[in-house]
Amino acid sequence: MTIKVIGFARSTNTLRVISCLNELGIPYQLEPPADFAAIKKDDYLAKKHPFGKIPVLYDGDYKISESRAICRYLVSKYQGKYNNTILIPHDVHEAGLVDQFIFYESFYYEPVVAKIIIHEIVLKTPESEIAKRALKDLDKVLGVYDKLLEGKEYLNGEFSLADLFHYPCAHFIYSSHADLWDKRPNVKKWLNRLRNRDAWKASLEKKNKL
Amino acid sequence: MPIKLIGYAQSLPTRRVILTLNELGLSYELEAVTEIHTIKTDDFLANKHAFGKIPVLCDGDFTINESRAICRYLVSKYQKDAKIVLIPDDINKVSLIEQYISYELSYFDPPLTKILLQEVFNKRRGEPIDEAIVKQAREEIEKVLDVYEKILVGKDYLNGEYSLADLFHFPCAHYICTDTQQGDIFDTRPNVKRWLDNLRNRDAYKKTYAE
Numbered sequence: 220m221t222i223k224v225i226g227f228a229r230s231t232n233t234l235r236v237i238s239c240l241n242e243l244g245i246p247y248q249l250e251p252p253a254d255f256a257a258i259k260k261d262d263y264l265a266k267k268h269p270f271g272k273i274p275v276l277y278d279g280d281y282k283i284s285e286s287r288a289i290c291r292y293l294v295s296k297y298q299g300k301y302n303n304t305i306l307i308p309h310d311v312h313e314a315g316l317v318d319q320f321i322f323y324e325s326f327y328y329e330p331v332v333a334k335i336i337i338h339e340i341v342l343k344t345p346e347s348e349i350a351k352r353a354l355k356d357l358d359k360v361l362g363v364y365d366k367l368l369e370g371k372e373y374l375n376g377e378f379s380l381a382d383l384f385h386y387p388c389a390h391f392i393y394s395s396h397a398d399l400w401d402k403r404p405n406v407k408k409w410l411n412r413l414r415n416r417d418a419w420k421a422s423l424e425k426k427n428k429l
Numbered sequence: 430m431p432i433k434l435i436g437y438a439q440s441l442p443t444r445r446v447i448l449t450l451n452e453l454g455l456s457y458e459l460e461a462v463t464e465i466h467t468i469k470t471d472d473f474l475a476n477k478h479a480f481g482k483i484p485v486l487c488d489g490d491f492t493i494n495e496s497r498a499i500c501r502y503l504v505s506k507y508q509k510d511a512k513i514v515l516i517p518d519d520i521n522k523v524s525l526i527e528q529y530i531s532y533e534l535s536y537f538d539p540p541l542t543k544i545l546l547q548e549v550f551n552k553r554r555g556e557p558i559d560e561a562i563v564k565q566a567r568e569e570i571e572k573v574l575d576v577y578e579k580i581l582v583g584k585d586y587l588n589g590e591y592s593l594a595d596l597f598h599f600p601c602a603h604y605i606c607t608d609t610q611q612g613d614i615f616d617t618r619p620n621v622k623r624w625l626d627n628l629r630n631r632d633a634y635k636k637t638y639a640e
Contacts, residue, residue: 269576270536283524285531292524315493315502322495325534327480363479 222247225267226274231336232286233274234387234422239290241418242383244301287321290380306380313375320374320381327363331356332388340391358399361406368405372412386413390423432457435477436484442496443484444600444637449500451633452596453511497530500593515593522588529587529594537577540569541601548609567611574614574621581620585627599628603638 222240224247226233233249240247252258252273259271267275268284275284276292283289294306307314331353338350367374373382389410393400401407413419432450434457436443450457462468462483469481477485478494485494486502493499504515516523543566547558580587586595602625606612615621628634 269579270532270573281521283528285528285535288524288527288531291527292520295520295523311502311505312491312493314505315491315498318498318501319493319495322498323480326495363474366475367479 220279223277224249224274225252225277227251228422230273231333231387231391232272234390235286235384236274236276236289236293237422238383238387238418239293239306239380241421242304242306242416243293243297244304245293245297287325287384290384294380305377306383308375308377308379316375317379317381320379321384323374324381324384327360328385329388331360332392335396336388336391339395345395354396354399357396361399361403364409365403365405368409371405373409378412378416382409382413386410386419390414430489433460433487434458434484435460435462435487437462440483441600441604442482445496445597446484446486446499446503447637448596448599448633449503449515449593451636452513452515452631453503453507454513455503455507455511497534497597500597504593514590515596517590517592525588526592526594529592530597533594533597536573537570537598538601540566540573541605544570544609544611545601545604548611549604563611567614571614574618577624578618578620581624584620585624587624591627591631595624595628599625599634603629 222245224233224236224240226236226249228234228237228249228251237247237249252263257263258268258273264271267282272284274286274289275282276289278292278296283292291307298304298306307317334349334353335357338347338353339345344350373379375381389400393410400410432455434443434446434450436446436459438444438447438459438461447459467473468478468483474481477492482494484496484499485492486499488502488506493502501516508515516526544563547563547566551558577587586592587598588594602615606615606625615625629638
């Protein structure tokens with residue numbers, strides 16, 4: 220039975236899961252809900268996600284939600300099955316460092332980028348104080364990332380789940396703030412590598428088709 | 430070489446790691462950080478934590494930060510020698526534990542942290558408590574705890590058996606109970622109350638909070 224993902228191809232959290240599926244070469248079907256209201260209805264809350272969120276993944280009868288947990292599940296179960304891509308290394312120390320960078324994404328990067336996405340793209344209030352402050356915060360965060368990426372192609376040296384997690388958010392705001400990213404040589408090269416990965420391009424095709 | 434933990438024993442993320450060390454029966458040295466400026470030096474940022482945060486764990490030559498990453502690393506490396514299972518082998522069970530860990534990060538921690546910032550940290554700094562923020566955060570966490578109350582029906586722990594997901598939730602919840610006026614949010618929900626009581630009665634928790 221094919222894996223089923225309930226989500227919107229244009230949502231950053233769903234794109235995280237789609238990228239992971241594509242990186243590992245796992246076949247899947249994307250089933251978008253009717254609209255955002257549908258995921259807040261009692262039936263969805265009871266059967267799919269008690270907090271009314273997407274994505275939710277079904278692997279046969281097994282159901283799991285929360286994009287980063289879903290990706291970890293996919294790596295645990297399918298890494299190495301369809302291709303040779305390693306998203307979480309086997310070595311306990313390297314895996315620990317990938318995990319550490321995943322938490323950098325969760326705590327220092329994503330909240331800031333999410334605010335910019337919400338204000339610029341969803342609410343269409345790019346001049347709000349929150350958006351402006353978030354851009355200043357992002358500037359500082361990218362300064363840290365530029366140092367982290369010194370002498371490295373990816374956060375932990377080789378491409379991993381940590382790098383994958385960063386890209387979907389960046390994709391939505393890169394073009395309106397290219398200078399922020401590009402003025403940092405290591406960040407610029409890193410983003411370029413991420414956007415040119417075949418799996419990401421395939422994920423974008425999904426977004427553009429739906 | 431013993432494990433070294435750089436942190437502050439009363440800080441929530443440090444407690445998370447100490448709980449895990451104690452559950453796994455691991456000995457460690459705590460290098461207490463008492464002044465913020467020591468974790469913002471160039472050396473600390475370059476070699477310990479790029480964003481200048483604690484805790485940081487040094488295991489021989491290996492350095493890792495971010496409390497939840499540290500805990501997962503400790504479990505991966507040392508669980509096989511311990512008498513406890515914090516992350517089981519079964520992929521499906523592990524992944525649901527990861528889902529609950531994500532719930533903790535996304536839905537449980539944020540409103541509780543807002544309350545702590547107001548009622549504990551602002552108070553400590555002699556700044557006024559913004560009651561509107563406390564009220565809004567309380568409304569938010571009440572809805573989250575209604576979900577947890579259902580998740581915990583017929584269960585002592587989130588995924589049935591005790592796991593790292595339960596441990597991750599405890600430091601924040603406990604701090605709300607001991608140091609704020611909002612502890613009733615847990616006590617008025619029998620399944621949530623039972624869950625937290627189960628946790629605080631575990632030997633590792635008693636040991637952690639006695640220190």
